[in-house]
Structures are given as C-alpha cells and as structure tokens.
Amino acid sequence: MELGGYVREFESRVRQDMDEIYTRLDDEQTERQLLAGRLNMLFKDRRAHAH
Template sequence: SSGTPLLLPISASTSSPPLQLPSASRKEDIPEVTLPPRKRLVSTDTELGGYMREFETRVRQDTDEINMRLDDEQTERQLLAGRLNMLFRDRRAHAYTRHLM
C-alpha cells in the first residue's frame, strides 16, 4: 500500500558460471586484417626512425640556412653603417677644406 514494490530475496546458489577463456585454437580461427598502405600505421621502429632522421635533417638545414642569411644581412648592415659614418666624417673634412679655399 506504500507504492514501493517488494524486493525478492536472491539465494546464494544462483551464482553465474565462471568465465571461460578462449582457447588457442579459437584465436587461430580469427582472420588477420590487412589494411591498405595509406591506412597502415608506421609498422617498424626503423621506418619511423628513418622518417624522424629525415625530418630532423631537413629542419636543421633550414635553420642553418636562415641563420646564415641573418648573419649575412647583419654583416651587410654593419658595412653600410660604417660607410655612412665615413661619409659624415669626410663631409666635415670636405667642408673645412672648401672653407680654407
């Protein structure tokens, strides 16, 4: 009359049977899946290592090239700054020489 259904007792003798592990012969019956090359993961460490070495070499070469270009640019700017300073010094000397004439 309270609206709650009564719970039935469960006896201990109704336990489930133990789980059976699949036998080795059953595993042999499962066919092996062969994926197309584009869907396969890199299968060996040597193949992955090869890709990583190639990537690392390419990045190192690109970085070296960028650093060389930056060094060349900095050297060129230093040369231009030196020339500009020399022109300013020469300008004063030329003005003084012109004044003496």
C-alpha cells in the first residue's frame, strides 16, 4: 500500500475513534443531567413534605 493509502486509513480510524469518544461523552452528559434532575426533584419533594 502506498503512503497515501496509509494516511487515508489512519485518518478514517482517527475519525471513527473521535466519533466514538464524542458519543460516549454525550451519553455521560445525558446521564448526569438525568441524575441531577432526579436529585432536584427529591429535594423539592423533601421541602414540600417538611412543611
């Protein structure tokens, strides 16, 4: 394989890896937002029941 072919293959692999990393980061952020929303709801319920 010529150098250009290696470069294209490398570029393709790097792009796939970056896509996978960003997908995982998005999933993690979504999970954190869901947990934060649940926690806020628990605190609101707790305050409502305290009065």
